[in-house]
Amino acid sequence: MQRLYKAAEAAEYLGVGARWLxxxxxxxxxxxxxxxxxxxxxxxxxxxxxxxxxxRPVSERPRRR
Structure with missing residues (x-):
């Protein structure tokens, strides 16, 4: 059985608020x-x-000269 995390634990890891999550x-x-x-x-x-x-990063467009 895998471990389940409380909302506060998951929120801390993700860097968001527990209420938002x-x-x-x-x-x-x-x-x-x-x-x-x-x-x-x-x-x-x-x-x-x-x-x-x-x-994802946007590919750079060639610069106009």
């Missing part, structure tokens, strides 16, 4: 697990949230 999970915007009424996150779900926020 809970609101997004309740809205279905990010992956989460409910154990009864308690919100939890697996390591895989935390990684998915982190990857979803990743911004």
């Amino acid at each position: 809970a609101d997004k999970a309740a809205a279905g915007a990010i992956p989460a697990t409910y154990v009864g009424r308690y919100l939890r996150f697996s390591a895989r779900q935390i990684a998915e949230i982190q990857q979803a926020g990743e911004v």
Whole structure:
């Protein structure tokens, strides 16, 4: 069985507020697990949230001369 992290633990790792994380999970915007009424996150779900926020660099355009 894999470890499940509390919202506060996941939020600290991700660098966001626990309330923001809970609101997004309740809205279905990010992956989460409910154990009864308690919100939890697996390591895989935390990684998915982190990857979803990743911004890829835009390739540089040639400069005009």
